[in-house]
Amino acid sequence: MQAQPRRDYRLKTHGCPTCLRPESALTVDRVERIDLRSAFIRAKKLERNYVAQLRKIAGHIGDIVNGFDVRDLPGAQMLQAVLARYAATLTPWAEAVSRRMVVEIAARDERAWLRNSREMGQTLKREIANAPTGEAMRQAMATQVKLITSLPTEAGQRVHDLVIEGLSQGRRAEDIAVEIARTGEVTKSRATLIARTEVSRTSTELTKARAEHVGSTHFIWRTAGDSDVRPSHKKLNGQTFRWDEPPECDPGHHALPGCIWNCRCYAEPIIPEA
Structure with a gap:
């Protein structure tokens, strides 16, 4: 309210x-x-690092897409299959990158609370330090893995949709190919948006978990x-x-x-x- x-x-x-x-x-x-302005504004360095990691994947996706000469539906379906396999192989990497991001934010969040807890009693300080943030961290990591592995599958779907749309509208194969070639850049933009939003979202969710606990x-x-x-x-x-x-x-x-x-x-x- x-x-x-x-x-x-x-x-x-x-x-x-x-x-x-x-x-x-x-x-x-x-x-x-508690004045938490300096403590809870999202960490720019951490965000930049996460953006860079996800944009690397987008770059690889662009290389895969540009390695195919997609002129028809079978070609698009083949590329989709390749990108789907790439998404599956990404899972362990996505888990590692996500875990590092979430753990860093959690540690930063705890330090922020303790820096701003001078007026708190010792009991409240202990409660903050022992807040059950594990579930929030697990949920955040699961969300990150899902988003990261969605990058290649979304790219494959984009190519498929472009081919279907182009064929139904009678567009030339060369024109369709130009749009397909932009898939890497489109994926990079998507990766940047994900990284920026998820670093901030994770920070807020961990702050919320500690706040509600006390x-x-x-x-x-x-x-x-x-x-x-x-x-x-x-x-x-x-x-x-x-x-x-x-x-x-x-x-x-x-x-x-x-x-x-x-x-x-x-x-x-x-x-x-x-």
Whole structure:
């Protein structure tokens, strides 16, 4: 549920935690806000490394596609089969790359919490350090493997669709070949989008797991604060939402900060004081 910026509000404790209202006898005395701006803005270096890894795969896919002279449907089907086999061989590599990315983000996330926990009690610090992030990490790694191995299969489907469309429209084989030759670049763009989005999404999901473990039910939406912020996201900046009720950040799409394509926003957890 959306509410005004937290300046004049406190979290309720009386059985309706989805609401916010002005501080009263029914609310906690204070809700601690931790300034996590520097800590939870996504790691640019890590993102660049992940982009580079995925674009390498896209480059290999482009080489495979350009090695075929696809002029008809049988040729497209043969290329699809080759790319499908490549996707299968990618799985161990995808698992290793994904694991490294997720583990690095998890370690960074934990360090960020502890750097910003000077005012927390020792019990809360221990809770943060021992938060059950394993399931969130496993889910993140599974998602990455699926996305990485989808790159060659999507490229194969693109070639197949181009051939079918070209033949049905009576286009020349040379014109179809030009579009097919762009498959490598199209795949590189897709790889870049995946890497940028998934680094940010993974960071948010791990932050959410730790926050909820220590009793946080809400977060404050924060943007990167520059001219590239989407207007719809700029409107959300500074507003408070429940972790389990993400706002509509783009038309028809509800998501947490950083969990939608190319989103550079991040969630600032609200931690109730015990």
